[in-house]
Amino acid sequence: MKKYILTGTLAVLLTFGGLSVPALAGPEDVVVENAWSRASIGMNRPGAAYMAIRNTGDEPVTLIGLTTPLAMMPEIHETKTNAEGVSSMSPAGEIAIAPGESVALEPGGLHAMLMRLKEPMTEGDTFPLTLLFDDGGEVTVHVPILGIAARGPED
Amino acid sequence: MRRRAILGYGAAGVGAVALMLFVGWWQVDGPGGPEPVGQRPMALTEMDFRLTDHEGNAVGPETLIGRPTMVFFGFTYCPDVCPTTLSDISGWLDDLGDEADEMNVVFITVDPERDTVEAMAEYVGYFHPGIRGWTGPEEQIARVADGFRATYERVPAESGDYTMNHTASVFLFAASGRFVTMIDYHEPKEFAVPKIRRALEEEMEGAT
Ligand SMILES: [Cu+2]
Numbered sequence: 001m002k003k004y005i006l007t008g009t010l011a012v013l014l015t016f017g018g019l020s021v022p023a024l025a026g027p028e029d030v031v032v033e034n035a036w037s038r039a040s041i042g043m044n045r046p047g048a049a050y051m052a053i054r055n056t057g058d059e060p061v062t063l064i065g066l067t068t069p070l071a072m073m074p075e076i077h078e079t080k081t082n083a084e085g086v087s088s089m090s091p092a093g094e095i096a097i098a099p100g101e102s103v104a105l106e107p108g109g110l111h112a113m114l115m116r117l118k119e120p121m122t123e124g125d126t127f128p129l130t131l132l133f134d135d136g137g138e139v140t141v142h143v144p145i146l147g148i149a150a151r152g153p154e155d
Numbered sequence: 156m157r158r159r160a161i162l163g164y165g166a167a168g169v170g171a172v173a174l175m176l177f178v179g180w181w182q183v184d185g186p187g188g189p190e191p192v193g194q195r196p197m198a199l200t201e202m203d204f205r206l207t208d209h210e211g212n213a214v215g216p217e218t219l220i221g222r223p224t225m226v227f228f229g230f231t232y233c234p235d236v237c238p239t240t241l242s243d244i245s246g247w248l249d250d251l252g253d254e255a256d257e258m259n260v261v262f263i264t265v266d267p268e269r270d271t272v273e274a275m276a277e278y279v280g281y282f283h284p285g286i287r288g289w290t291g292p293e294e295q296i297a298r299v300a301d302g303f304r305a306t307y308e309r310v311p312a313e314s315g316d317y318t319m320n321h322t323a324s325v326f327l328f329a330a331s332g333r334f335v336t337m338i339d340y341h342e343p344k345e346f347a348v349p350k351i352r353r354a355l356e357e358e359m360e361g362a363t
Contacts, residue, residue: 038234038238041231041277041278044232045231045232045234046232046234046314046316047234048234073313073314075313077235079235079236081236081323081339081340081341084306084322085322085323085324085337085339085340086306086320086321086322086323087236087320087321087322087323087340088310088320089235089236089318089320091313107235107236107239107341108235108236108239108340108341111234111235113234113235114234115312115313115314115316116314147281148238148281148282149238149241149242149245149281149282150242151239151242151243151246
């Protein structure tokens with residue numbers, strides 16, 4: 001059984017820890033940390049967001065999709081680079097996270113691909129991104145938008 | 156009769172598809188395509204292409220001779236690999252400090268349809284000021300990639316747009332134009348910066 005209340009204490013702790021805020025409703029077993037994204041140039045180019053998703057519970061969870069008011073087609077993507085050094089990107093499908101495990105969305109690997117932006121991503125803003133799980137659970141993260149040349153959550 | 160007309164269209168369609176496949180094969184794998192990857196890039200002195208930099212200047216391989224050179228292929232609609240690599244390169248250049256001023260650093264688009272001179276200018280402006288952005292007609296981009304033994308491919312995306320698969324390694328050349336080595340995608344700084352120093356030192360040896 002998963003619990004669907006995110007305690008205020010956890011949110012506050014994470015806020016003061018300088019991490020992104022896993023917000024409002026969601027399985028409390030899922031903790032999202034170090035979320036960040038890069039600013040966009042206008043709205044024609046897709047954006048990407050990164051974070052670590054940790055399953056602190058004792059049952060597996062499966063991430064099945066994303067929603068955000070920022071983009072019409074948010075989707076988990078994976079970048080792969082082959083032996084010849086050629087990089088390509090494609091939808092990653094469902095992502096299972098075992099109890100106690102975490103999945104990293106980071107440059108050059110998994111990313112939240114934000115296709116068809118509804119508004120430009122402006123440095124200094126944040127946007128809500130909701131992770132959808134197969135049991136109907138949801139976790140909303142407020143993702144900070146850093147500069148276009150940002151390399152990680154601290155930049 | 157109608158049936159025949161449909162058959163006619165069908166045959167034309169099959170013919171068109173076959174032609175497209177043939178053209179695709181010719182450009183990607185066939186005699187019209189780049190040499191198999193894994194080969195060493197040509198020396199800059201052996202390359203021949205004409206592009207435009209992000210300030211509108213005509214440029215070519217000869218623009219790069221005389222200083223060590225770092226080249227990366229990508230496109231500005233790339234959300235993950237390209238900004239990451241350009242940020243990595245910016246970090247390496249910061250590490251090199253004054254030495255970085257002695258290098259050419261060029262980001263060449265594989266998506267000239269969307270990456271106009273203006274688009275390149277805006278994009279490179281967000282990274283290290285030493286990075287130049289080059290674009291040009293599709294057939295010239297193909298020649299560049301051929302010389303570097305780099306590959307790229309346009310892939311339709313679910314959003315209705317398209318994305319580009321492309322070689323994501325960073326190429327290093329000595330001031331003479333000779334190919335020195337490659338930095339793999341996302342290679343840690345501890346490996347990347349010494350490789351760049353090697354390209355810089357080759358210049359010294361050539362000069363003495
Ligand atoms: Cu993607």
